[in-house]
Amino acid sequence: MPPKARSQSMVGSRDRILKAAITRFSKRSYEQASLRDIAADVGVDVAYVHRCFGSKERLFAEALKASAQIDERFTGPADGVAGSLARYVVSERPRRGHALDIIIRSLASGKAAPLLRRFVLDSFVDPLAEELDQSNTVPIAVIAALLAGVSIFRNVLRMGPLLNAPSAELEALIANAIRGMMDAADPATAATMKLERTP
Amino acid sequence: MPPKARSQSMVGSRDRILKAAITRFSKRSYEQASLRDIAADVGVDVAYVHRCFGSKERLFAEALKASAQIDERFTGPADGVAGSLARYVVSERPRRGHALDIIIRSLASGKAAPLLRRFVLDSFVDPLAEELDQSNTVPIAVIAALLAGVSIFRNVLRMGPLLNAPSAELEALIANAIRGMMDAADPATAATMKLERTP
DNA sequence: TGATCTCGTCAACACCTGTTGACCTAAATC
DNA sequence: GATTTAGGTCAACAGGTGTTGACGAGATCA
Incomplete structure (x- = not known):
């Protein structure tokens, strides 16, 4: 896979991950929603979503907070x-x-x-x-x-x-x-x- | 481990497994309660609890039904x-x-x-x-x-x-x-x- | 130009899950 | 006494999980 031009679609991948996490966590439980699924939704590697948020627990916490603002x-x-x-x-x-x-x-x-x-x-x-x-x-x-x-x-x-x-x-x-x-x-x-x- | 005398404590292991399952499922969710935990509670191998009930899903169903009778x-x-x-x-x-x-x-x-x-x-x-x-x-x-x-x-x-x-x-x-x-x-x-x- | 930092991938680790087939042993049956 | 059968163990499989470290490509900045 070609490494993709950055400045176009890749801006704010963190936000896109967060959004995907919100969607996944609102459809399945904490354990049933896997980081790999979320990563796949965004088209990104699992390791990246993990390192973006530190841990699954923290991603969940941020998703919860962000969903409340919506x-x-x-x-x-x-x-x-x-x-x-x-x-x-x-x-x-x-x-x-x-x-x-x-x-x-x-x-x-x-x-x-x-x-x-x-x-x-x-x-x-x-x-x-x-x-x-x-x-x-x-x-x-x-x-x-x-x-x-x-x-x-x-x-x-x-x-x-x-x-x-x-x-x-x-x-x-x-x-x-x-x-x-x-x-x-x-x-x-x-x-x-x-x-x-x-x- | 010695194979244990059967006629004493081993009668009705199925019921003991069912009872342990009821307890586990009433403390943790379906996915969080593992067959290995239930087996350990009874002091029996995982394979046996599985083969006693056919599948985890069936064990859950039986546990639910049995708990209703209590x-x-x-x-x-x-x-x-x-x-x-x-x-x-x-x-x-x-x-x-x-x-x-x-x-x-x-x-x-x-x-x-x-x-x-x-x-x-x-x-x-x-x-x-x-x-x-x-x-x-x-x-x-x-x-x-x-x-x-x-x-x-x-x-x-x-x-x-x-x-x-x-x-x-x-x-x-x-x-x-x-x-x-x-x-x-x-x-x-x-x-x-x-x-x-x-x- | 070269160093650096961000964004991101890849491969793997360690662990846990339900499930399966081979096997063993004690009791019941013939 | 030999054989079947029920009760049960053992080791392993296949697949999924979060997590980690090494590495790389682009942009930034000196």
């Missing part, structure tokens, strides 16, 4: 929190490479779990708790678990009922679950979530 | 469904090797996913839907996703807030989420769930 809404939806969260999880047709996808695929990986735990806490639970003036993060964590659970059952497990259900129905179910929980836990906070029942 | 409550709690489900997920102190543990650790595994999808459908969603006289399985699937999500965040991800929270609080949050959802979706069914608000 994914603006994940850090905290603006208004009508319950409905907005529900809509975010459900309407994911052309979504790919967003933080949530990476998270739900590697939750069970021993290597990735510590990273993901901190990420979910720092990028979702804490900001949302602050946004809602809620000092107790437990309900927020349960919301996160609900959203992750539905995403997993839908996109990873590909469970029939959740795949075929109309988006509106699914959205309403999730939103009402969140509302039902927050309402009972703390009516004041629930009011902040702009409750309008969607039956 | 786990009576998983197939359908009797009364006060919402609270019962919540309590089941939360109070899992000395629980190990039950179906839910195996499920939440291998959800993202390409090999195990089809098995798990069918298992959750057959052993949880459908029975519970029937028990509640609910023809629409979508809300039930969302409940399953919620329970799985919380279990994952707690036991796999080991997320702080969900680990340290008092069981009663967590239980109430989950139960109210389920009630809030079912109540809005179908008040008649919700009544079946013996709603008593736990604030």
Whole structure:
């Protein structure tokens, strides 16, 4: 293979690797997504992707961080929190490479779990708790678990009922679950979530 | 190593392997739990555990099935469904090797996913839907996703807030989420769930 | 022109995986 | 007593993994 002219297509190979990693990690788990696959996507040698990022773990960490920047809404939806969260999880047709996808695929990986735990806490639970003036993060964590659970059952497990259900129905179910929980836990906070029942 | 007296400790090695597999698969994912580890737990050669079950996939399937028989409550709690489900997920102190543990650790595994999808459908969603006289399985699937999500965040991800929270609080949050959802979706069914608000 | 540094390749290492075939041994069967 | 059969071991295969060191081509800069 000819060594390829550099200044043309080879600029920013690191970014292209990062992008390929995001895609791969959002389709397969940490262990199932191999460095060789990522390298092949970019058309580069495995050794290079390794040396670009130091280790697979660091590449994963960077991919996770980078995917969060793409994914603006994940850090905290603006208004009508319950409905907005529900809509975010459900309407994911052309979504790919967003933080949530990476998270739900590697939750069970021993290597990735510590990273993901901190990420979910720092990028979702804490900001949302602050946004809602809620000092107790437990309900927020349960919301996160609900959203992750539905995403997993839908996109990873590909469970029939959740795949075929109309988006509106699914959205309403999730939103009402969140509302039902927050309402009972703390009516004041629930009011902040702009409750309008969607039956 | 002396070939060991058979009739004593070696009876039912297959069952011991199955038991070890259940334990391993409930602590690590399908790919992370290796046949060699399982074999070592029993004190047997890898080749034997393989030939006992035909393949790793079949061993996993049998372990999953066997774990469900241990786990009576998983197939359908009797009364006060919402609270019962919540309590089941939360109070899992000395629980190990039950179906839910195996499920939440291998959800993202390409090999195990089809098995798990069918298992959750057959052993949880459908029975519970029937028990509640609910023809629409979508809300039930969302409940399953919620329970799985919380279990994952707690036991796999080991997320702080969900680990340290008092069981009663967590239980109430989950139960109210389920009630809030079912109540809005179908008040008649919700009544079946013996709603008593736990604030 | 020559030294240097970045970008990148190549080949290999060490390790771990599920799986297979040959083999051995104790118990049951004839 | 001889033979089959079940229970089990051993060594190896084929393939995949992250990781490493040696090396090379182009551009940069002195």
